[in-house]
Amino acid sequence: xxxxxxxxxxxxxxxxxxEVLLVxxxxxxxxxxxxxxxxFLRSREARHAAKPLYGDWTAAEEGxxxxxxxxxxxxxxxxxxxxxxxxxxEEEEAFFARLAxxxxxxxxxxxxxxxxxxxxxxxxxxxxxxxxxxxxxCSFHHLLRTMRPAMIDRIFSALPRxxxxxxxxxxxxxxxxxxxxxxxxxxxxxxxxxLLEKAFExxxxxxxxxxxxxxxxxxxxxxxxxxxxxxxxxxxxGPPEKHDRKRIYADGGGSYERIAANIGMALEAGAAVSIRxxxxxxxxxxxxxxxQEIAARGWDRHPGxxxxxxxxxxxxxxxxxxxxxxxxxxxxxxxxxxxxxxxxRLVSRPDEGLKAKARRIFDTRGEILPSLRPSFCSAHxxxxxxxxxxxxxxxxxxxxxxxxRLGRVTPEGDVELASDQIEAWRxxxxxxxxxxxxxxxxxxxxxxxxxxxxxQHGKMHSNYCDGFANRFRANVAEAFLEHTAGITPDAxxxxxxxx
Amino acid sequence: xxxxxGCGEIVRLNSAAFVLPPSPGPDGxxxxxxxxxxxxxxxxxxxxxxxxxxxxxxxxxxxPPVI
Numbered sequence: 001x002x003x004x005x006x007x008x009x010x011x012x013x014x015x016x017x018x019e020v021l022l023v024x025x026x027x028x029x030x031x032x033x034x035x036x037x038x039x040f041l042r043s044r045e046a047r048h049a050a051k052p053l054y055g056d057w058t059a060a061e062e063g064x065x066x067x068x069x070x071x072x073x074x075x076x077x078x079x080x081x082x083x084x085x086x087x088x089x090e091e092e093e094a095f096f097a098r099l100a101x102x103x104x105x106x107x108x109x110x111x112x113x114x115x116x117x118x119x120x121x122x123x124x125x126x127x128x129x130x131x132x133x134x135x136x137x138c139s140f141h142h143l144l145r146t147m148r149p150a151m152i153d154r155i156f157s158a159l160p161r162x163x164x165x166x167x168x169x170x171x172x173x174x175x176x177x178x179x180x181x182x183x184x185x186x187x188x189x190x191x192x193x194x195l196l197e198k199a200f201e202x203x204x205x206x207x208x209x210x211x212x213x214x215x216x217x218x219x220x221x222x223x224x225x226x227x228x229x230x231x232x233x234x235x236x237x238g239p240p241e242k243h244d245r246k247r248i249y250a251d252g253g254g255s256y257e258r259i260a261a262n263i264g265m266a267l268e269a270g271a272a273v274s275i276r277x278x279x280x281x282x283x284x285x286x287x288x289x290x291x292q293e294i295a296a297r298g299w300d301r302h303p304g305x306x307x308x309x310x311x312x313x314x315x316x317x318x319x320x321x322x323x324x325x326x327x328x329x330x331x332x333x334x335x336x337x338x339x340x341x342x343x344x345r346l347v348s349r350p351d352e353g354l355k356a357k358a359r360r361i362f363d364t365r366g367e368i369l370p371s372l373r374p375s376f377c378s379a380h381x382x383x384x385x386x387x388x389x390x391x392x393x394x395x396x397x398x399x400x401x402x403x404x405r406l407g408r409v410t411p412e413g414d415v416e417l418a419s420d421q422i423e424a425w426r427x428x429x430x431x432x433x434x435x436x437x438x439x440x441x442x443x444x445x446x447x448x449x450x451x452x453x454x455x456q457h458g459k460m461h462s463n464y465c466d467g468f469a470n471r472f473r474a475n476v477a478e479a480f481l482e483h484t485a486g487i488t489p490d491a492x493x494x495x496x497x498x499x
Numbered sequence: 500x501x502x503x504x505g506c507g508e509i510v511r512l513n514s515a516a517f518v519l520p521p522s523p524g525p526d527g528x529x530x531x532x533x534x535x536x537x538x539x540x541x542x543x544x545x546x547x548x549x550x551x552x553x554x555x556x557x558x559x560x561x562x563p564p565v566i
Contacts, residue, residue: 027515034508074508081515095519102532361513372516480512 002075002084004044006092007440011473013481021480023472025440026096027082028372030361032480037074039067046089093438097431100443104374104429107381109167113175114159115385118191119146120400122182124213124255126237126247128278128312128319131181134400135250143400146187147388149194155386156198157413162384173205178229179385179396184212186219196228209233213247214259217266225270231304232266234259235276239289246283263299272304277347279330280312280323287334288341300346308348309334313452327351328467331474351471358479359489374429376446381426392417394425397451425450428461435463441472 007025020038022031033041070078078084085092120134121144134140163171176199178184184192199206209231223229236259237246244254266273277290287309299305311330314321325333327350338344357371375381379395386392390409393399406425407417428450430442439445447453448464456464482489517535 021512024515027517027519028513029515030512032510032512037508070508077509077511079521080518081511082519085519086521087519098532099535102535365513 002044002079002086003046004041005083005085005087006046006089006438007096008041008045008083009440009473010038010042011476011480013477021476022081022083023444023476024082026099026372026443029081029083030358030476031077031081031083033074036067037070037078040070041078041083043067044084096442097437100374100429100431100437103372103443104381104427104431107374108426110382111168111171111173111175112159112162112166112382112384113177113378115177115179115383115396116147116152116155116183116195117179117181117385117387117396117399118183118188118195119185119388120144120181121146121185122180122213123185123215123249124182124247125250128246130313130397131400134181140400143388144181145388147191147386149191151388151390151409152191152195152198154390154411154413155409156202158409158415159202161413161415166382172203173207174199174203175207176209178208178210178212180211182213182215183210184214184217184220186216189219192220192223196223207231213255214262214266215255216258217262221265221269224266229271231272231274233274233276234263234266235278236260236290237278238283238286239293242283242286246278260293260297264297267299267302267305270304273299273302273306275299275305275307277307277309278312279309280325282323284325284330284333287337287347288344291341291343291346294346295343306348307346308352309350311350326467328471331471351475354472355475355479356489358476359483362480362483363489372443373446374431374443376428376448376450379425379450380428394421395451397449424460432461433463439463441469444468444472 005024009023009025011021011023013019013021018035019032020035022033022038022041023029069075075084087095120131122129122131122135125132125135134143159174160169160171163169178192178195196208199208208229210229211233214232214234217224217232220229224232235247236256237243240254240256240260243256243259247255247259249255263273263275275294277287279287290307294300294305294307309330311325311327312319312323314324331349331351334344334347334349377383377395383394384392384406385394385396385399386409387399391402391405392407392409392415393404394406395404398404404421404424405418406421407415410416428447430436430439430445430447433447436442436445436447445465445468448466448468450460450464452466453462453464454460456462517531519531
């Protein structure tokens with residue numbers, strides 16, 4: 001007898017008591033079913049049923065008649081889509097784990113992506129910066145050195161060694177990012193110029209991007225655009241007066257006007273600019289003013305412009321946990337604010353990508369395969385971050401910490417990798433901890449951020465949920481309702497990734 | 500248990516990436532995994548950077564494609 005798959009997700013539709021969406025956690029299936037079919041599936045669950053997102057939860061009444069069995073044709077579809085399975089709970093969990101591991105092994109063979117950190121130094125002193133100690137504690141002063149051209153040469157000599165590990169030879173297109181500290185300080189210009197020369201000389205179709213604070217990118221005007229540094233991520237923390245309280249220079253001065261002028265300059269130069277808005281409870285209410293500022297400056301008229309929100313995390317002792325928002329809280333707050341402030345459409349919610357992904361599936365009537373994420377981010381499969389000393393890291397949140405160093409580039413231009421760190425970072429998947437392995441959302445979520453999981457549970461191979469179940473169901477429901485209402489998808493759906 | 504007549508019970512919004520056979524034995528699962536992985540991920544030799552570090556939720560979504 002078939003039972004309901006442990007990886008069946010039920011999505012209630014607001015205002016619709018008669019129908020429920022089903023999503024399958026590892027086949028990627030999406031279906032709309034009658035409430036009675038959903039009830040039937042819930043009655044065949046071996047484990048407790050999921051609580052609904054909307055409405056009150058009531059347990060099944062004692063002696064309640066079993067729901068009608070669906071028709072044979074419906075049962076066939078439920079089986080084909082994965083909601084009914086012949087596998088026992090443990091068998092299915094083992095299958096799920098093998099599938100996730102197999103997906104991850106394939107991901108490990110994908111093309112590597114690289115990040116160069118020209119320096120850990122930065123000209124700003126943002127209160128919430130997770131690297132704050134590097135600039136305020138003199139025992140870390142040794143880190144604030146700028147990468148030398150010889151080190152850049154050495155790293156580029158090492159890239160083919162890394163690519164061989166991924167089964168690649170003669171790579172013509174690389175994905176290279178710049179990160180810091182602040183990578184695009186004016187003083188770094190000779191180093192960055194040298195890096196660009198090496199990048200295009202060794203792989204002519206290289207895609208270059210930078211995460212920058214934007215304060216000094218006017219020194220790079222001629223290097224910005226499709227033929228150079230094609231994409232920039234720049235942070236604003238609110239309208240001018242609020243931004244200038246958080247993103248400050250070492251002397252306490254504000255940075256807004258310089259950054260705003262440079263955003264306009266970069267867009268004019270043809271670079272794509274993604275504005276990141278770090279949000280907590282203190283600046284949430286300022287988001288409409290930011291959206292108005294974006295419109296007033298005409299940034300949104302550039303096709304390469306986008307803006308998105310991200311919750312500030314309590315990443316250092318200066319950030320109180322109570323002042324922060326979870327992704328779910330921020331997403332809901334912004335959704336509610338859009339009712340009163342339509343201009344907030346210019347600013348993406350944290351989960352816009354989740355909704356866009358579901359919307360694409362509904363709009364294309366299943367012509368695209370759902371993407372399944374065996375791990376949370378490329379720190380677990382193909383990211384290599386080089387710091388000024390030739391040390392290699394997997395995650396930029398932990399750069400500069402020798403205890404999590406993935407390896408180093410040798411003076412000969414070879415690569416030495418630490419097997420314990422490779423094991424720690426590159427094997428973290430949704431199959432590598434028991435919570436994710438049994439989670440019906442796991443292959444849609446990827447298990448959450450490893451660094452935040454480490455902070456929460458004391459071990460990296462653990463889950464960091466960040467309200468994902470709520471976020472997933474809410475966004476799938478919204479996508480479906482907008483699809484059926486014929487509402488045009490938001491432009492932000494041009495994004496590549498789901499977060 | 501009563502059987503429904505099946506009208507409007509289910510509408511497929513997409514197709515599952517793969518269909519598990521009714522009773523997959525241990526070998527069957529292994530073979531099927533290969534098929535599934537090929538279908539879901541192609542040949543596994545992708546070189547395009549479809550996803551980037553911007554997947555990280557701390558530095559969230561990717562900017563739009565380069566014009």
